Every structure is written in structure tokens, then in C-alpha cells.
Amino acid sequence: MTITNQGTGAAQGSVLAAHGIEKTFFTTTPPAKVLNGINLEVRPGEFTVVMGASGSGKSTLLYCISGMDRPTEGTVKLDGRDLTSFNNKQMSKVRLEEMGFIFQQAYFLDNLNVRDNILLPALKAQPRERAKVEARVDALLKRFGIDHIANHGVTQVSGGQLQRASICRALATEPKVLFADEPTGALNASTSEEVMNALVDVHRDGTTVVMVTHDPACAARADRVVYLRDGLVVDEVALGPWTHEHSEQRSDFLLGWLRDHGF
Ligand SMILES: Nc1ncnc2c1ncn2[C@@H]1O[C@H](COP(=O)(O)OP(=O)(O)OP(=O)(O)O)[C@@H](O)[C@H]1O
Ligand SMILES: [Mg+2]
Numbered sequence: 001m002t003i004t005n006q007g008t009g010a011a012q013g014s015v016l017a018a019h020g021i022e023k024t025f026f027t028t029t030p031p032a033k034v035l036n037g038i039n040l041e042v043r044p045g046e047f048t049v050v051m052g053a054s055g056s057g058k059s060t061l062l063y064c065i066s067g068m069d070r071p072t073e074g075t076v077k078l079d080g081r082d083l084t085s086f087n088n089k090q091m092s093k094v095r096l097e098e099m100g101f102i103f104q105q106a107y108f109l110d111n112l113n114v115r116d117n118i119l120l121p122a123l124k125a126q127p128r129e130r131a132k133v134e135a136r137v138d139a140l141l142k143r144f145g146i147d148h149i150a151n152h153g154v155t156q157v158s159g160g161q162l163q164r165a166s167i168c169r170a171l172a173t174e175p176k177v178l179f180a181d182e183p184t185g186a187l188n189a190s191t192s193e194e195v196m197n198a199l200v201d202v203h204r205d206g207t208t209v210v211m212v213t214h215d216p217a218c219a220a221r222a223d224r225v226v227y228l229r230d231g232l233v234v235d236e237v238a239l240g241p242w243t244h245e246h247s248e249q250r251s252d253f254l255l256g257w258l259r260d261h262g263f
Contacts, residue, residue, distance in 0.1 A: 014041040015208050016177055018065045020074035023057070023231070034060050035071065036231040042177070042210060047203040047242075049219040050212045051263065052228030058212040059181050061228065065210070066179045067095045078176065096125045100170030100178040100207075104185040106162045108154040114165050115141065115150040122172035133172065140168040144198055160191035167198050171207070178202065180211040184218055196221055200242060216258055220251040227261050235261065 023035035034057045042048050050058050063069035065076050067083050076083045083094065095101075108117040115137065122133045141147040144164040149157050157165070163183060170178055180199065184192035192215065200221050203209050211222065219225050226236040237257055239250055 016042040022073035049222035056228040057231040100175035102180040104182040
């Protein structure tokens with residue numbers, strides 16, 4: 001296992017490249033400058049984790065680089081296209097068709113069953129591909145072990161099942177990048193492990209993942225971890241591909257590294 005403190009993003013071309021990202025919220029008096037010039041490059045297929053203290057700007061960064069919000073300054077390129085130059089309609093299209101999202105809470109529609117909650121956004125993205133989309137969703141439900149609850153209401157399933165359904169929903173459009181903001185934040189330890197195993201599988205299949213987490217055990221699964229302080233990336237560590245065999249060594253290393261940052 002090789003662990004380095006060198007940046008990894010720029011070397012092999014990036015699917016996502018954020019440069020000089022600043023974000024100021026003008027809704028407060030005085031305005032709150034939350035991101036202070038962040039550079040972050042993500043290579044295709046890479047699993048990047050963003051960590052940092054509460055309020056350091058992790059969620060804000062995730063929203064700014066995923067097209068959910070706009071930075072005040074800086075550029076965000078997806079496959080070389082500058083998202084910051086897109087209008088709102090273009091941005092919604094990119095979000096729907098090329099990005100996948102998982103949040104701490106699943107945000108499903110109560111009046112639809114699990115399968116339809118997953119199917120709906122995918123059909124919106126690919127309306128002419130109904131049969132293909134349905135087949136893909138059914139394969140995802142099976143793969144993540146929730147095909148038996150496909151027709152259940154979303155209030156009748158467990159938190160872990162719901163979060164696995166979120167992963168299916170996020171993957172149903174075959175996104176270029178999967179963004180996850182504290183996907184295990186509301187789960188207990190064993191359910192959290194189950195969801196992380198699912199995310200590691202997704203990453204192994206070649207999906208690019210950018211995840212925010214507070215949990216070092218979850219972060220240890222990533223290829224690299226970047227650390228935010230006061231809206232700036234102050235350090236990053238490359239852990240390399242996760243293997244079960246090295247999991248303890250990685251977790252110990254990461255815990256030490258986080259402690260050095262006062263986490
Ligand atoms: N819409 C907003 N308007 C004003 N301030 C905001 C807004 N969103 C976030 N902030 C502020 O920006 C700072 C960073 O918030 P952010 O949610 O990005 O932090 P975080 O690192 O994700 O924290 P946590 O770990 O608690 O989720 C906080 O001080 C927060 O209060
Ligand atoms: Mg947050």
C-alpha cells in the first residue's frame with residue numbers, strides 16, 4: 001500500500017476540474033464568505049472524499065462543483081465544459097443527465113413506491129428509452145439487494161434500504177460523477193458499513209465518486225482524502241485503491257493524519 005501526500009488530480013486529465021472556487025452568501029449581514037479559492041481536480045473513476053470540521057464549507061463546495069449552486073468566483077469544468085457559463089436550463093439538464101446525488105436523507109416521494117422513486121428521474125432524463133431505463137433500474141435494485149422491496153412504500157423500508165435505493169436512483173442515469181453528502185450520516189454503524197460497501201462497489205465499476213463525510217472509517221475507503229479548513233483545501237492524502245486486507249492500516253493512518261489537522 002502506498003500513501004502519499006501529493007496531489008493526484010491533474011496528472012491524468014480530469015473529469016471534474018474546479019479552479020479558484022469562491023462562494024459568498026449575500027443573504028446574511030455581513031455577507032458570509034465560505035469558500036476562499038478552492039482548486040480540486042477529480043480524475044475519471046477516482047473516489048475522492050472531502051473532510052473538515054463542521055462549517056468548513058464541505059457541503060457548499062459539493063453544491064458548487066455539482067451544479068446545484070453557483071460559485072461566486074472560479075470555474076467548474078465537467079469534461080472540459082465550463083458549467084459556470086451555463087444558464088439555469090443547461091445546468092438542470094447537466095444535473096439530471098450527468099450527475100448523481102446522494103444526501104444524508106433520501107428525499108423520496110411518499111406517494112410512490114421504491115422502484116417508481118428510482119425510475120421517475122431516470123425516465124425524465126431519458127424519456128425515449130423506457131424499456132432500457134426500466135431494465136437498468138431493475139438490475140440496480142437486484143444488485144443492491146432491494147429488489148424484494150421494490151413495490152413497498154418508502155415509509156415501509158429501513159434506513160439502510162432507503163439509502164441503497166438512493167444509490168440506485170443516483171446511478172439510474174449512469175452519471176459521470178456521483179456526489180454524496182454524508183450518505184451514512186443518519187445511519188447506525190452496521191447499516192453505514194453496508195452503504196459504504198455499496199459505494200465501494202460503485203466506484204470499482206468505474207464510477208467517479210466525490211463524497212463528504214465526517215466518518216474516518218468511511219473516508220478510509222476512498223482513493224484520496226482532501227481536508228478543508230475555513231473554505232480552503234489545506235491538505236490532501238492519496239490512499240490508493242481500497243483493499244479489505246489493508247483496511248486497518250489505512251484507517252490508522254487516516255486517523256493520525258486527521259488528528260494532525262485537529263479533527
Ligand atoms: N445558504 C446559506 N446562507 C448563508 N450561509 C450559509 C448558507 N449555507 C451555508 N452557509 C454557511 O457556510 C458555512 C459552511 O457551511 P457548509 O454547510 O458548507 O459546512 P459543512 O462543512 O458542510 O458543515 P457540516 O459538517 O456541519 O455539514 C457555515 O458557516 C454555514 O453557516
Ligand atoms: Mg455539510
